[in-house]
Amino acid sequence: MAGDLILVTGVSGYIGFKTLILSLESGFKVRAVIRKAEQAKKLESHGRVAPHVNNLQWVVIPDLSETDFYDPHLKGGVTGILHVASPLAKETDDYDRDIISPAIKITIAVLNAAHRTPSVKRVVITSSAVTLVSFAWMFGPAPPSPDLTLFTAADISSVPAEASSAMEAYFASKTLSRMATKEFMEKEKPSFEFVNLLPTMVFGPDELATNVQELMTNASGLVLRALMDVKLPPMIGATVHVDDVARAHIDGLKSSVPGNRDYILSSDVPEGICWDDAERAVKSHFPEAVEKGILKLEGSMPLKPWRLDTKETEDAFGWKPISYEETVKELVEQYLGLVEAEKK
Structure with missing residues (x-):
């Protein structure tokens, strides 16, 4: 474990960068995959990465979908791969070309490269809890009475023939990649094991954000806007702290965590989260910001109940995720710190 050499993709992104930080702080030697050489300077100068540059390559x-490109970088005793990189939900004139197909191809490219590298023992993949539910459940209207279905990691949804939005395409890419992973493992029977991580909506402090505008670019921005004055459409009522997602990638390399399985990552299970908890946390911990109107608490984020069973995750990893209220607290602390910094 500590001291082992691992390959990590997606390190320039929100989850991937936190995974890089925690990998280095856990004592791993890391080969970090980037698409452009100029990305390295910014990432390695970060205060939590700089002390570990001797363990960073x-x-x-x-092109992450070209499997042969990985082979030279898996030589020299790479024992594990943390595969975080995947196309995001961005508007385009061809969802399959720009989101769905690349996600599947990149995943299969990583798996094939690992298959050709005997030293690789584990491949940990960032999937998504959206793969558990149907598009109708996710995008359709809330039923008259709450859906009390308890979803487990054994669930996997089908996808429609064609995505009608970037978000649907992103969800389809995660579902089809998860299916492709299982098909690959069954067909090829490689010597390594895989671990699929299925996080719900990921938010929390952003290690790469240096100003308020940058902090608003992911799911954290949705939460912050709702704590101000933006009324958002209904969202799924399940979240997970970005630190827990990163930590699960690293722990997923451990032999003590059963391999060739999927694990749901979500806080406050099984009932899910309540928006009132976010407002209560803000009023309790940041009364001055509320009084000054920095956090107006005039917005809203209606939440659709999403019941999830994470007992298998907690048993395998040996820890419980950070609570929703604590995640909100940490995010707001970062936001207020950036607001103050911009005033100076």
């Missing part, structure tokens, strides 16, 4: 792979 940069790997430039412009």
Whole structure:
């Protein structure tokens, strides 16, 4: 474990960068995959990365879907791969070309490269809890009475023939990649094991954000806007702290965590979260910001109940996720700190 050499993709992104930080702080030697060489300077100068540069190597792979590009970078005793990189939900004129197909191809490319590398023992993949539910459940209207279905990691949804939005395409890419992983493992029977991580909505402090605008670019921005004055459409009522998602990637390399399985990552299970908890946390911990109107608490984020069973995750990893209220607290602390910094 500590001291082992691992390959990590997606390190320039929200989850991937936190995974890089925790990997280095856990004592791993890391080969970090980036698409452009110029990304390295910014990432390695970060205060939590800089002390570990002796254990960090940069790997430039412009096209992550080309499996042969990984082979040279898996030599020298790489024992594990943390595969975080995947296309995001961005508007385009071809969802399959720009979101769905690349996600599947990149995942299969990583798996094939690992299959050709005897030293690789584990491949940990960032999937998503959206793969558990149907598109109708996710995007359709809330039923008259709450859906009390308890979803487990054994669930996997089908996808429609064609996505009608970038978000649907993103969800489809995660579901189809998860299916492709299982098909690959069954067909190829490689010597390594896989671990699929299925996080719900990921938010919390952003290690890469240096100003308020940057902090608003992911799911954290949705939460912050709702704590101000933005009224959002209904959202799924399940979240997980970004630190827990990163930590699960690293722990997923451990032999004590059963391999060839999927694990749901979500806080406050099984009932899910309540928006009132976020407002209560803000009023309790940041009364001055509320009084000054920095956090107006005039917005809203209606939440659709999403019941999830994470007992298998907690048994395998040996820890419980950070609560929703604590995640909100940490995010707001970062936001207020950036607001103050911009005033100076």
